[in-house]
Amino acid sequence: MTDSTAQCKRGLLGCLGLNWFFRLLSSSIGQKFVMGVTGLLLCGFLVTHLAGNLLLFAGAKPFNEYAHALHSQWELVAVAELGLVVLFLAHVYLAVTTTIGNYRARREFYVLKQSKVPGRIIGANTWMFASGSVVLGFVILHLIDLRMGLRRSLHYFPDPEAFEAPFHNTMAALSDPISRVVYFVGAIILGVHLSHGFASAFQSLGLNHPKYTPLIKIIGKIFGVIIAIGFASIVVFVPGMWR
């Protein structure tokens, strides 16, 4: 056992006894672990966000009531938003760094490459970075449209605190052709991303067993389809319903 002075020679992390933590987070397996945890927690956000947004089918009053009930708890919302930003940034940061590392590790590409997985021609699993990038672009536009309210062309409700504002602003975004197309494509690609990501996260966390892995894979596919259809249906049907 080393005493504390000897540990301090190994830098701040050594002094705090956190070398093991730094080693975990900088290792390939630790990074996949963080990727899986952040991904699953973001899946949890998607469920609540979709549940809330489906109130758009019920009309302006229920949606506005829900939005105001949510935002009246501003302390909770602030903590949740901070948490989501941290989760999202960690997920995106690790996606970028590991993809660069993977690209460098591959270095050269075969003249001819074919999968040996029976029946696989092209899979969501090989397009996680591409699908994730599309989702990132969609999320950025979505935040500009409805969280920050920065798109002047959208005709936002004059008073952002008014009871009618949430529904009005959502309709304004959904009737904008650019937002409509990006939201629709974003929802579908998000579903593709989840169809591999959900089950993959469990593997990264070390949870793979013949007892439950087949079920997790099926749930992952169904989850991807529900999220894609759920959000896409809002984009497709809601603007026409409440014109």
Place this chain on the structure above:
Amino acid sequence: MNHAASKNLNLTLKIWRQAGPKQAGGLKTYQVSGISTDMSFLEMLDVLNEQLIASGEEPVAFDHDCREGICGTCGVVINGQAHGPDSGTTTCQLHMRRFKDGDTIVIEPWLAKAFPIVRDLIVDRSAFDRIIQAGGFVSVNTGNAPEANTTLVPHHVQQDAMSAAACIGCGACVASCKNASAMLFVSAKVSHLASIPQGQGERSKRVLNMVATMDAEHFGNCTNTGECEAACPAKINLTNIAQLNREYLKASLFSKE
């Protein structure tokens, strides 16, 4: 053997030729004729090399040893698939009856930053040796072998250890992975030794050191695509990678290392 069923094939081969590690390489086209369908893939390459030697050209360099699928020395990418189209098969156990007369076959070496090309189809897989040196062993007393039944290992545990131990270290997992990840190889050794009593002493140290060496050798990350499992001639299962992840996390959180 049913010789009546054997046929002779005429094939076009497109083979990666590279004179040395620093030289530029490229695909070169060769014709071979009269290849028996009873031949193994490596015997077909032997025929080509005889032909090249007779015409005064350098033969194609490729790795091989036992030619019965147990040593892990051979391995090339055949038409874009590590060890060719059959599952659970090494290149030496692939037979020419899998091909048709007139086929074009593209033959490339394993490609990965961690596996630099030595010459033609031969790559340097010593990165695997360094990973094994980092922890793929057990420390035991020298002297007489202990009585076999003093340490009892339940049958299902033996089975798990044995199926992980089946890895022959050929590198097909790295070659077939889009990220050139060595996780299937590392997980096979870690799972094998974590399953048996003899491996317990170094269990935490082993997984931490092997993963650290794997990362330092510039292998990529696992993105759970399963290409390694499909290409593996020893049919090492992806559940081993999940076990590797568990072992690594356990060692990080609960060991003194």
